[in-house]
Amino acid sequence: MKQNVLFLFCLVVSGPAWADSTIDPAHPYAYGANIGWLNARGDIANGAGLGQSYCTGYVWSANCGWIVLGNGPTNGWQYGNAAADDWGINHDGEGRLSGYAWGANIGWVTFEQVQGQPRVNLLTGNLSGYAWGANVGWIGLSNAQAFARTTRLDAGPDSDADGIPDYWEYREAGDLGTLSDGGHDQDSDDVPDADEYPADTDPLVDTDLLQIVSITTASGTNNVAWTTRPTRFYRVEATNALPAATDIGWADVGGGLIGPPASSPTKVAIPDEGNRGRFYRVQAVIPLGE
Structure with missing residues:
Protein backbone atom coordinates (compact mmCIF):
# COMPACT_ATOMS: atom_id res chain seq x y z
CA MET A 1 0.00 0.00 0.00
CA LYS A 2 1.40 3.33 -1.01
CA GLN A 3 1.84 5.92 1.72
CA ASN A 4 1.52 9.60 0.90
CA VAL A 5 3.06 12.12 3.27
CA LEU A 6 1.91 15.73 3.28
CA PHE A 7 4.40 18.54 3.69
CA LEU A 8 3.42 22.20 3.48
CA PHE A 9 5.43 25.39 3.07
CA CYS A 10 4.48 28.98 2.43
CA LEU A 11 6.66 31.13 0.18
CA VAL A 12 6.75 34.91 0.16
CA VAL A 13 7.49 36.50 -3.19
CA SER A 14 7.00 40.17 -2.56
CA GLY A 15 8.02 43.46 -4.06
CA PRO A 16 10.09 46.36 -2.82
CA ALA A 17 8.74 49.29 -0.88
CA TRP A 18 7.07 52.08 -2.89
CA ALA A 19 9.66 53.45 -5.29
CA ASP A 20 9.27 55.28 -8.62
CA SER A 21 6.77 54.10 -11.19
CA THR A 22 5.78 50.46 -11.56
CA ILE A 23 4.83 50.96 -15.21
CA ASP A 24 6.73 49.11 -17.93
CA PRO A 25 8.68 51.68 -20.00
CA ALA A 26 7.84 49.70 -23.13
CA HIS A 27 4.10 49.76 -22.40
CA PRO A 28 3.06 52.99 -20.66
CA TYR A 29 0.17 54.19 -22.81
CA ALA A 30 -3.56 54.61 -22.32
CA TYR A 31 -5.78 56.47 -24.77
CA GLY A 32 -8.80 58.74 -24.69
CA ALA A 33 -10.61 59.58 -27.91
CA ASN A 34 -11.12 63.15 -26.70
CA ILE A 35 -7.71 63.75 -25.12
CA GLY A 36 -5.25 61.54 -27.00
CA TRP A 37 -2.46 59.47 -25.50
CA LEU A 38 -1.71 59.33 -21.78
CA ASN A 39 1.62 58.16 -20.36
CA ALA A 40 1.21 56.21 -17.12
CA ARG A 41 4.97 56.16 -16.52
CA GLY A 42 5.13 59.95 -16.49
CA ASP A 43 8.68 61.07 -15.75
CA ILE A 44 9.41 57.81 -13.86
CA ALA A 45 9.76 59.42 -10.42
CA ASN A 46 6.23 60.80 -10.68
CA GLY A 47 4.63 58.02 -12.72
CA ALA A 48 1.83 55.70 -11.70
CA GLY A 49 2.52 53.17 -8.97
CA LEU A 50 0.19 50.18 -8.84
CA GLY A 51 0.09 48.39 -5.52
CA GLN A 52 -1.24 45.26 -3.90
CA SER A 53 -3.95 47.32 -2.18
CA TYR A 54 -3.94 50.84 -3.65
CA CYS A 55 -2.34 53.04 -6.29
CA THR A 56 -0.30 56.23 -6.06
CA GLY A 57 1.48 58.62 -8.40
CA TYR A 58 0.59 60.37 -11.62
CA VAL A 59 -0.40 59.82 -15.24
CA TRP A 60 0.73 62.42 -17.77
CA SER A 61 -1.39 63.80 -20.58
CA ALA A 62 0.12 66.27 -23.03
CA ASN A 63 -3.33 67.77 -23.55
CA CYS A 64 -4.60 67.69 -19.96
CA GLY A 65 -1.58 67.74 -17.66
CA TRP A 66 -1.09 65.51 -14.62
CA ILE A 67 -3.77 63.11 -13.39
CA VAL A 68 -3.29 61.99 -9.79
CA LEU A 69 -4.09 58.39 -8.77
CA GLY A 70 -3.79 59.13 -5.05
CA ASN A 71 -1.23 59.96 -2.39
CA GLY A 72 -1.83 57.12 0.05
CA PRO A 73 -4.97 56.30 2.07
CA THR A 74 -5.52 57.82 5.51
CA ASN A 75 -6.28 54.42 7.06
CA GLY A 76 -3.11 52.91 5.64
CA TRP A 77 -4.62 50.35 3.32
CA GLN A 78 -7.56 51.60 1.23
CA TYR A 79 -8.90 54.95 0.05
CA GLY A 80 -12.29 55.83 1.51
CA ASN A 81 -13.16 58.09 -1.45
CA ALA A 82 -15.58 59.99 0.77
CA ALA A 83 -13.40 62.84 2.07
CA ALA A 84 -11.37 65.64 0.53
CA ASP A 85 -8.12 64.22 1.92
CA ASP A 86 -8.78 60.53 1.24
CA TRP A 87 -9.35 59.68 -2.40
CA GLY A 88 -7.60 57.57 -5.01
CA ILE A 89 -7.59 54.27 -6.86
CA ASN A 90 -7.94 51.06 -4.85
CA HIS A 91 -6.90 47.57 -5.91
CA ASP A 92 -8.93 44.72 -4.41
CA GLY A 93 -6.05 42.25 -4.71
CA GLU A 94 -7.87 40.27 -7.40
CA GLY A 95 -7.09 42.69 -10.22
CA ARG A 96 -10.06 45.05 -10.00
CA LEU A 97 -9.37 48.80 -9.82
CA SER A 98 -11.89 51.25 -8.37
CA GLY A 99 -12.07 54.78 -7.00
CA TYR A 100 -11.29 58.29 -8.19
CA ALA A 101 -8.35 59.98 -9.88
CA TRP A 102 -8.08 63.76 -10.23
CA GLY A 103 -6.83 66.06 -12.93
CA ALA A 104 -6.66 69.78 -12.18
CA ASN A 105 -7.65 70.53 -15.78
CA ILE A 106 -10.27 67.81 -16.27
CA GLY A 107 -11.77 67.05 -12.86
CA TRP A 108 -12.58 63.58 -11.53
CA VAL A 109 -11.85 60.37 -13.42
CA THR A 110 -13.84 57.37 -12.18
CA PHE A 111 -12.68 53.76 -12.05
CA GLU A 112 -15.68 51.45 -11.52
CA GLN A 113 -16.59 47.81 -12.08
CA VAL A 114 -20.06 48.09 -13.66
CA GLN A 115 -19.30 49.54 -17.09
CA GLY A 116 -15.61 50.38 -17.45
CA GLN A 117 -14.31 47.40 -15.46
CA PRO A 118 -10.65 48.52 -15.28
CA ARG A 119 -8.38 45.67 -14.28
CA VAL A 120 -4.79 44.59 -13.99
CA ASN A 121 -3.98 41.05 -15.11
CA LEU A 122 -2.32 39.41 -12.11
CA LEU A 123 -0.17 37.20 -14.31
CA THR A 124 1.00 39.57 -17.06
CA GLY A 125 0.52 42.99 -15.47
CA ASN A 126 -1.44 44.18 -18.52
CA LEU A 127 -4.14 46.75 -17.82
CA SER A 128 -7.53 46.56 -19.50
CA GLY A 129 -10.93 48.22 -19.34
CA TYR A 130 -11.84 51.89 -19.13
CA ALA A 131 -11.95 54.87 -16.80
CA TRP A 132 -14.56 57.60 -17.18
CA GLY A 133 -14.20 61.36 -16.94
CA ALA A 134 -17.33 63.49 -17.22
CA ASN A 135 -15.30 66.16 -19.02
CA VAL A 136 -13.19 63.88 -21.23
CA GLY A 137 -15.20 60.71 -21.82
CA TRP A 138 -13.80 57.19 -21.78
CA ILE A 139 -10.10 56.51 -21.30
CA GLY A 140 -9.05 53.07 -22.51
CA LEU A 141 -6.25 51.27 -20.70
CA SER A 142 -5.60 49.04 -23.72
CA ASN A 143 -6.38 49.05 -27.44
CA ALA A 144 -5.20 47.55 -30.72
CA GLN A 145 -2.18 49.86 -30.89
CA ALA A 146 -0.92 49.96 -27.32
CA PHE A 147 -1.63 49.10 -23.71
CA ALA A 148 -0.45 50.03 -20.25
CA ARG A 149 1.37 47.40 -18.20
CA THR A 150 2.74 47.30 -14.68
CA THR A 151 5.85 45.25 -13.98
CA ARG A 152 4.96 44.69 -10.34
CA LEU A 153 2.37 45.35 -7.66
CA ASP A 154 4.12 47.19 -4.87
CA ALA A 155 3.68 46.05 -1.30
CA GLY A 156 4.14 49.62 -0.12
CA PRO A 157 5.89 50.74 3.07
CA ASP A 158 6.84 48.54 6.00
CA SER A 159 7.23 51.21 8.68
CA ASP A 160 8.06 48.85 11.54
CA ALA A 161 10.43 46.71 9.44
CA ASP A 162 8.80 43.44 10.49
CA GLY A 163 8.58 42.00 6.98
CA ILE A 164 4.82 42.60 6.82
CA PRO A 165 3.61 45.51 4.64
CA ASP A 166 1.79 48.27 6.49
CA TYR A 167 -1.31 47.97 4.31
CA TRP A 168 -1.76 44.30 5.26
CA GLU A 169 -1.28 44.95 8.97
CA TYR A 170 -3.80 47.81 8.92
CA SER A 180 5.14 41.12 14.32
CA ASP A 181 8.13 39.20 13.00
CA GLY A 182 10.54 36.89 14.80
CA GLY A 183 8.16 33.95 14.78
CA HIS A 184 5.36 35.89 16.49
CA ASP A 185 2.07 34.01 15.99
CA GLN A 186 -0.89 36.15 17.03
CA ASP A 187 -3.55 33.46 16.50
CA SER A 188 -1.42 30.53 17.75
CA ASP A 189 -2.02 28.41 14.65
CA ASP A 190 1.68 27.50 14.28
CA VAL A 191 1.98 29.85 11.30
CA PRO A 192 3.95 33.02 12.13
CA ASP A 193 2.34 36.36 11.32
CA ALA A 194 5.01 37.04 8.69
CA ASP A 195 4.02 33.81 6.88
CA GLU A 196 0.30 34.57 6.95
CA TYR A 197 0.89 37.63 4.77
CA PRO A 198 2.27 35.81 1.69
CA ALA A 199 -0.58 33.31 1.96
CA ASP A 200 -3.09 36.14 2.58
CA THR A 201 -4.68 34.17 5.42
CA ASP A 202 -6.23 35.77 8.50
CA PRO A 203 -3.53 36.17 11.18
CA LEU A 204 -6.19 36.54 13.88
CA VAL A 205 -8.12 33.32 13.13
CA ASP A 206 -6.40 30.05 14.00
CA THR A 207 -8.47 27.98 11.55
CA ASP A 208 -7.55 30.14 8.56
CA LEU A 209 -4.23 29.01 7.14
CA LEU A 210 -2.64 27.65 3.98
CA GLN A 211 -2.74 23.87 4.20
CA ILE A 212 -3.16 20.72 2.16
CA VAL A 213 -6.56 19.33 3.15
CA SER A 214 -6.65 16.05 1.23
CA ILE A 215 -4.86 13.69 -1.12
CA THR A 216 -6.85 11.03 -2.92
CA THR A 217 -5.67 8.48 -5.46
CA ALA A 218 -7.66 7.37 -8.50
CA SER A 219 -6.90 6.16 -12.03
CA GLY A 220 -3.16 6.60 -11.75
CA THR A 221 -3.29 10.11 -10.33
CA ASN A 222 -2.93 11.75 -6.96
CA ASN A 223 -5.51 14.49 -6.41
CA VAL A 224 -4.03 17.14 -4.13
CA ALA A 225 -6.38 19.73 -2.59
CA TRP A 226 -5.42 22.77 -0.52
CA THR A 227 -6.91 25.98 0.85
CA THR A 228 -6.60 28.97 -1.47
CA ARG A 229 -7.22 32.70 -1.85
CA PRO A 230 -8.29 34.55 -5.03
CA THR A 231 -5.44 37.00 -4.36
CA ARG A 232 -2.65 34.45 -4.74
CA PHE A 233 -1.06 32.09 -7.22
CA TYR A 234 0.18 28.67 -6.11
CA ARG A 235 2.81 26.10 -6.98
CA VAL A 236 2.51 22.42 -6.13
CA GLU A 237 5.82 20.62 -5.72
CA ALA A 238 6.80 17.07 -4.84
CA THR A 239 9.76 14.92 -3.91
CA ASN A 240 10.18 11.21 -3.31
CA ALA A 241 12.36 11.76 -0.25
CA LEU A 242 12.57 14.66 2.14
CA PRO A 243 15.70 16.66 1.27
CA ALA A 244 18.16 17.98 3.80
CA ALA A 245 17.06 21.54 3.09
CA THR A 246 13.52 22.69 2.40
CA ASP A 247 14.43 24.50 -0.84
CA ILE A 248 16.41 21.69 -2.47
CA GLY A 249 15.14 18.63 -4.30
CA TRP A 250 11.58 19.74 -4.93
CA ALA A 251 10.10 19.58 -8.46
CA ASP A 252 7.06 21.38 -9.80
CA VAL A 253 4.29 18.86 -10.46
CA GLY A 254 1.33 21.21 -10.86
CA GLY A 255 2.17 22.69 -14.26
CA GLY A 256 3.58 25.99 -13.05
CA LEU A 257 1.61 28.80 -11.44
CA ILE A 258 -1.96 27.86 -10.56
CA GLY A 259 -4.78 30.36 -10.14
CA PRO A 260 -5.74 32.68 -8.80
CA PRO A 261 -8.49 30.20 -7.93
CA ALA A 262 -12.16 31.12 -7.92
CA SER A 263 -12.96 28.98 -4.88
CA SER A 264 -11.32 27.09 -2.05
CA PRO A 265 -10.14 24.41 -1.73
CA THR A 266 -8.41 24.00 -5.09
CA LYS A 267 -7.51 20.58 -6.45
CA VAL A 268 -4.98 19.40 -9.05
CA ALA A 269 -4.50 15.93 -10.50
CA ILE A 270 -0.87 14.78 -10.49
CA PRO A 271 0.32 11.63 -12.32
CA ASP A 272 1.22 8.82 -9.94
CA GLU A 273 4.80 7.52 -10.06
CA GLY A 274 4.11 3.98 -8.98
CA ASN A 275 4.45 2.61 -5.49
CA ARG A 276 6.93 5.14 -4.17
CA GLY A 277 5.80 7.41 -1.38
CA ARG A 278 5.74 11.09 -2.29
CA PHE A 279 5.93 14.27 -0.28
CA TYR A 280 3.94 17.29 -1.47
CA ARG A 281 4.10 20.96 -0.62
CA VAL A 282 2.17 24.02 -1.76
CA GLN A 283 3.71 27.47 -2.05
CA ALA A 284 1.72 30.70 -2.20
CA VAL A 285 3.03 33.31 -4.64
CA ILE A 286 2.11 36.98 -4.47
CA PRO A 287 1.03 38.16 -7.96
CA LEU A 288 3.56 40.44 -9.65
CA GLY A 289 5.48 40.60 -6.42
CA GLU A 290 8.96 40.21 -7.84
Whole structure:
Protein backbone atom coordinates (compact mmCIF):
# COMPACT_ATOMS: atom_id res chain seq x y z
CA MET A 1 0.00 0.00 0.00
CA LYS A 2 1.40 3.33 -1.01
CA GLN A 3 1.84 5.92 1.72
CA ASN A 4 1.52 9.60 0.90
CA VAL A 5 3.06 12.12 3.27
CA LEU A 6 1.91 15.73 3.28
CA PHE A 7 4.40 18.54 3.69
CA LEU A 8 3.42 22.20 3.48
CA PHE A 9 5.43 25.39 3.07
CA CYS A 10 4.48 28.98 2.43
CA LEU A 11 6.66 31.13 0.18
CA VAL A 12 6.75 34.91 0.16
CA VAL A 13 7.49 36.50 -3.19
CA SER A 14 7.00 40.17 -2.56
CA GLY A 15 8.02 43.46 -4.06
CA PRO A 16 10.09 46.36 -2.82
CA ALA A 17 8.74 49.29 -0.88
CA TRP A 18 7.07 52.08 -2.89
CA ALA A 19 9.66 53.45 -5.29
CA ASP A 20 9.27 55.28 -8.62
CA SER A 21 6.77 54.10 -11.19
CA THR A 22 5.78 50.46 -11.56
CA ILE A 23 4.83 50.96 -15.21
CA ASP A 24 6.73 49.11 -17.93
CA PRO A 25 8.68 51.68 -20.00
CA ALA A 26 7.84 49.70 -23.13
CA HIS A 27 4.10 49.76 -22.40
CA PRO A 28 3.06 52.99 -20.66
CA TYR A 29 0.17 54.19 -22.81
CA ALA A 30 -3.56 54.61 -22.32
CA TYR A 31 -5.78 56.47 -24.77
CA GLY A 32 -8.80 58.74 -24.69
CA ALA A 33 -10.61 59.58 -27.91
CA ASN A 34 -11.12 63.15 -26.70
CA ILE A 35 -7.71 63.75 -25.12
CA GLY A 36 -5.25 61.54 -27.00
CA TRP A 37 -2.46 59.47 -25.50
CA LEU A 38 -1.71 59.33 -21.78
CA ASN A 39 1.62 58.16 -20.36
CA ALA A 40 1.21 56.21 -17.12
CA ARG A 41 4.97 56.16 -16.52
CA GLY A 42 5.13 59.95 -16.49
CA ASP A 43 8.68 61.07 -15.75
CA ILE A 44 9.41 57.81 -13.86
CA ALA A 45 9.76 59.42 -10.42
CA ASN A 46 6.23 60.80 -10.68
CA GLY A 47 4.63 58.02 -12.72
CA ALA A 48 1.83 55.70 -11.70
CA GLY A 49 2.52 53.17 -8.97
CA LEU A 50 0.19 50.18 -8.84
CA GLY A 51 0.09 48.39 -5.52
CA GLN A 52 -1.24 45.26 -3.90
CA SER A 53 -3.95 47.32 -2.18
CA TYR A 54 -3.94 50.84 -3.65
CA CYS A 55 -2.34 53.04 -6.29
CA THR A 56 -0.30 56.23 -6.06
CA GLY A 57 1.48 58.62 -8.40
CA TYR A 58 0.59 60.37 -11.62
CA VAL A 59 -0.40 59.82 -15.24
CA TRP A 60 0.73 62.42 -17.77
CA SER A 61 -1.39 63.80 -20.58
CA ALA A 62 0.12 66.27 -23.03
CA ASN A 63 -3.33 67.77 -23.55
CA CYS A 64 -4.60 67.69 -19.96
CA GLY A 65 -1.58 67.74 -17.66
CA TRP A 66 -1.09 65.51 -14.62
CA ILE A 67 -3.77 63.11 -13.39
CA VAL A 68 -3.29 61.99 -9.79
CA LEU A 69 -4.09 58.39 -8.77
CA GLY A 70 -3.79 59.13 -5.05
CA ASN A 71 -1.23 59.96 -2.39
CA GLY A 72 -1.83 57.12 0.05
CA PRO A 73 -4.97 56.30 2.07
CA THR A 74 -5.52 57.82 5.51
CA ASN A 75 -6.28 54.42 7.06
CA GLY A 76 -3.11 52.91 5.64
CA TRP A 77 -4.62 50.35 3.32
CA GLN A 78 -7.56 51.60 1.23
CA TYR A 79 -8.90 54.95 0.05
CA GLY A 80 -12.29 55.83 1.51
CA ASN A 81 -13.16 58.09 -1.45
CA ALA A 82 -15.58 59.99 0.77
CA ALA A 83 -13.40 62.84 2.07
CA ALA A 84 -11.37 65.64 0.53
CA ASP A 85 -8.12 64.22 1.92
CA ASP A 86 -8.78 60.53 1.24
CA TRP A 87 -9.35 59.68 -2.40
CA GLY A 88 -7.60 57.57 -5.01
CA ILE A 89 -7.59 54.27 -6.86
CA ASN A 90 -7.94 51.06 -4.85
CA HIS A 91 -6.90 47.57 -5.91
CA ASP A 92 -8.93 44.72 -4.41
CA GLY A 93 -6.05 42.25 -4.71
CA GLU A 94 -7.87 40.27 -7.40
CA GLY A 95 -7.09 42.69 -10.22
CA ARG A 96 -10.06 45.05 -10.00
CA LEU A 97 -9.37 48.80 -9.82
CA SER A 98 -11.89 51.25 -8.37
CA GLY A 99 -12.07 54.78 -7.00
CA TYR A 100 -11.29 58.29 -8.19
CA ALA A 101 -8.35 59.98 -9.88
CA TRP A 102 -8.08 63.76 -10.23
CA GLY A 103 -6.83 66.06 -12.93
CA ALA A 104 -6.66 69.78 -12.18
CA ASN A 105 -7.65 70.53 -15.78
CA ILE A 106 -10.27 67.81 -16.27
CA GLY A 107 -11.77 67.05 -12.86
CA TRP A 108 -12.58 63.58 -11.53
CA VAL A 109 -11.85 60.37 -13.42
CA THR A 110 -13.84 57.37 -12.18
CA PHE A 111 -12.68 53.76 -12.05
CA GLU A 112 -15.68 51.45 -11.52
CA GLN A 113 -16.59 47.81 -12.08
CA VAL A 114 -20.06 48.09 -13.66
CA GLN A 115 -19.30 49.54 -17.09
CA GLY A 116 -15.61 50.38 -17.45
CA GLN A 117 -14.31 47.40 -15.46
CA PRO A 118 -10.65 48.52 -15.28
CA ARG A 119 -8.38 45.67 -14.28
CA VAL A 120 -4.79 44.59 -13.99
CA ASN A 121 -3.98 41.05 -15.11
CA LEU A 122 -2.32 39.41 -12.11
CA LEU A 123 -0.17 37.20 -14.31
CA THR A 124 1.00 39.57 -17.06
CA GLY A 125 0.52 42.99 -15.47
CA ASN A 126 -1.44 44.18 -18.52
CA LEU A 127 -4.14 46.75 -17.82
CA SER A 128 -7.53 46.56 -19.50
CA GLY A 129 -10.93 48.22 -19.34
CA TYR A 130 -11.84 51.89 -19.13
CA ALA A 131 -11.95 54.87 -16.80
CA TRP A 132 -14.56 57.60 -17.18
CA GLY A 133 -14.20 61.36 -16.94
CA ALA A 134 -17.33 63.49 -17.22
CA ASN A 135 -15.30 66.16 -19.02
CA VAL A 136 -13.19 63.88 -21.23
CA GLY A 137 -15.20 60.71 -21.82
CA TRP A 138 -13.80 57.19 -21.78
CA ILE A 139 -10.10 56.51 -21.30
CA GLY A 140 -9.05 53.07 -22.51
CA LEU A 141 -6.25 51.27 -20.70
CA SER A 142 -5.60 49.04 -23.72
CA ASN A 143 -6.38 49.05 -27.44
CA ALA A 144 -5.20 47.55 -30.72
CA GLN A 145 -2.18 49.86 -30.89
CA ALA A 146 -0.92 49.96 -27.32
CA PHE A 147 -1.63 49.10 -23.71
CA ALA A 148 -0.45 50.03 -20.25
CA ARG A 149 1.37 47.40 -18.20
CA THR A 150 2.74 47.30 -14.68
CA THR A 151 5.85 45.25 -13.98
CA ARG A 152 4.96 44.69 -10.34
CA LEU A 153 2.37 45.35 -7.66
CA ASP A 154 4.12 47.19 -4.87
CA ALA A 155 3.68 46.05 -1.30
CA GLY A 156 4.14 49.62 -0.12
CA PRO A 157 5.89 50.74 3.07
CA ASP A 158 6.84 48.54 6.00
CA SER A 159 7.23 51.21 8.68
CA ASP A 160 8.06 48.85 11.54
CA ALA A 161 10.43 46.71 9.44
CA ASP A 162 8.80 43.44 10.49
CA GLY A 163 8.58 42.00 6.98
CA ILE A 164 4.82 42.60 6.82
CA PRO A 165 3.61 45.51 4.64
CA ASP A 166 1.79 48.27 6.49
CA TYR A 167 -1.31 47.97 4.31
CA TRP A 168 -1.76 44.30 5.26
CA GLU A 169 -1.28 44.95 8.97
CA TYR A 170 -3.80 47.81 8.92
CA ARG A 171 -6.28 45.75 6.92
CA GLU A 172 -6.03 42.65 9.09
CA ALA A 173 -5.33 44.05 12.56
CA GLY A 174 -6.10 47.77 12.39
CA ASP A 175 -2.65 48.83 13.62
CA LEU A 176 1.08 48.13 13.27
CA GLY A 177 1.56 46.66 16.74
CA THR A 178 -0.59 43.53 16.83
CA LEU A 179 1.38 41.56 14.23
CA SER A 180 5.14 41.12 14.32
CA ASP A 181 8.13 39.20 13.00
CA GLY A 182 10.54 36.89 14.80
CA GLY A 183 8.16 33.95 14.78
CA HIS A 184 5.36 35.89 16.49
CA ASP A 185 2.07 34.01 15.99
CA GLN A 186 -0.89 36.15 17.03
CA ASP A 187 -3.55 33.46 16.50
CA SER A 188 -1.42 30.53 17.75
CA ASP A 189 -2.02 28.41 14.65
CA ASP A 190 1.68 27.50 14.28
CA VAL A 191 1.98 29.85 11.30
CA PRO A 192 3.95 33.02 12.13
CA ASP A 193 2.34 36.36 11.32
CA ALA A 194 5.01 37.04 8.69
CA ASP A 195 4.02 33.81 6.88
CA GLU A 196 0.30 34.57 6.95
CA TYR A 197 0.89 37.63 4.77
CA PRO A 198 2.27 35.81 1.69
CA ALA A 199 -0.58 33.31 1.96
CA ASP A 200 -3.09 36.14 2.58
CA THR A 201 -4.68 34.17 5.42
CA ASP A 202 -6.23 35.77 8.50
CA PRO A 203 -3.53 36.17 11.18
CA LEU A 204 -6.19 36.54 13.88
CA VAL A 205 -8.12 33.32 13.13
CA ASP A 206 -6.40 30.05 14.00
CA THR A 207 -8.47 27.98 11.55
CA ASP A 208 -7.55 30.14 8.56
CA LEU A 209 -4.23 29.01 7.14
CA LEU A 210 -2.64 27.65 3.98
CA GLN A 211 -2.74 23.87 4.20
CA ILE A 212 -3.16 20.72 2.16
CA VAL A 213 -6.56 19.33 3.15
CA SER A 214 -6.65 16.05 1.23
CA ILE A 215 -4.86 13.69 -1.12
CA THR A 216 -6.85 11.03 -2.92
CA THR A 217 -5.67 8.48 -5.46
CA ALA A 218 -7.66 7.37 -8.50
CA SER A 219 -6.90 6.16 -12.03
CA GLY A 220 -3.16 6.60 -11.75
CA THR A 221 -3.29 10.11 -10.33
CA ASN A 222 -2.93 11.75 -6.96
CA ASN A 223 -5.51 14.49 -6.41
CA VAL A 224 -4.03 17.14 -4.13
CA ALA A 225 -6.38 19.73 -2.59
CA TRP A 226 -5.42 22.77 -0.52
CA THR A 227 -6.91 25.98 0.85
CA THR A 228 -6.60 28.97 -1.47
CA ARG A 229 -7.22 32.70 -1.85
CA PRO A 230 -8.29 34.55 -5.03
CA THR A 231 -5.44 37.00 -4.36
CA ARG A 232 -2.65 34.45 -4.74
CA PHE A 233 -1.06 32.09 -7.22
CA TYR A 234 0.18 28.67 -6.11
CA ARG A 235 2.81 26.10 -6.98
CA VAL A 236 2.51 22.42 -6.13
CA GLU A 237 5.82 20.62 -5.72
CA ALA A 238 6.80 17.07 -4.84
CA THR A 239 9.76 14.92 -3.91
CA ASN A 240 10.18 11.21 -3.31
CA ALA A 241 12.36 11.76 -0.25
CA LEU A 242 12.57 14.66 2.14
CA PRO A 243 15.70 16.66 1.27
CA ALA A 244 18.16 17.98 3.80
CA ALA A 245 17.06 21.54 3.09
CA THR A 246 13.52 22.69 2.40
CA ASP A 247 14.43 24.50 -0.84
CA ILE A 248 16.41 21.69 -2.47
CA GLY A 249 15.14 18.63 -4.30
CA TRP A 250 11.58 19.74 -4.93
CA ALA A 251 10.10 19.58 -8.46
CA ASP A 252 7.06 21.38 -9.80
CA VAL A 253 4.29 18.86 -10.46
CA GLY A 254 1.33 21.21 -10.86
CA GLY A 255 2.17 22.69 -14.26
CA GLY A 256 3.58 25.99 -13.05
CA LEU A 257 1.61 28.80 -11.44
CA ILE A 258 -1.96 27.86 -10.56
CA GLY A 259 -4.78 30.36 -10.14
CA PRO A 260 -5.74 32.68 -8.80
CA PRO A 261 -8.49 30.20 -7.93
CA ALA A 262 -12.16 31.12 -7.92
CA SER A 263 -12.96 28.98 -4.88
CA SER A 264 -11.32 27.09 -2.05
CA PRO A 265 -10.14 24.41 -1.73
CA THR A 266 -8.41 24.00 -5.09
CA LYS A 267 -7.51 20.58 -6.45
CA VAL A 268 -4.98 19.40 -9.05
CA ALA A 269 -4.50 15.93 -10.50
CA ILE A 270 -0.87 14.78 -10.49
CA PRO A 271 0.32 11.63 -12.32
CA ASP A 272 1.22 8.82 -9.94
CA GLU A 273 4.80 7.52 -10.06
CA GLY A 274 4.11 3.98 -8.98
CA ASN A 275 4.45 2.61 -5.49
CA ARG A 276 6.93 5.14 -4.17
CA GLY A 277 5.80 7.41 -1.38
CA ARG A 278 5.74 11.09 -2.29
CA PHE A 279 5.93 14.27 -0.28
CA TYR A 280 3.94 17.29 -1.47
CA ARG A 281 4.10 20.96 -0.62
CA VAL A 282 2.17 24.02 -1.76
CA GLN A 283 3.71 27.47 -2.05
CA ALA A 284 1.72 30.70 -2.20
CA VAL A 285 3.03 33.31 -4.64
CA ILE A 286 2.11 36.98 -4.47
CA PRO A 287 1.03 38.16 -7.96
CA LEU A 288 3.56 40.44 -9.65
CA GLY A 289 5.48 40.60 -6.42
CA GLU A 290 8.96 40.21 -7.84
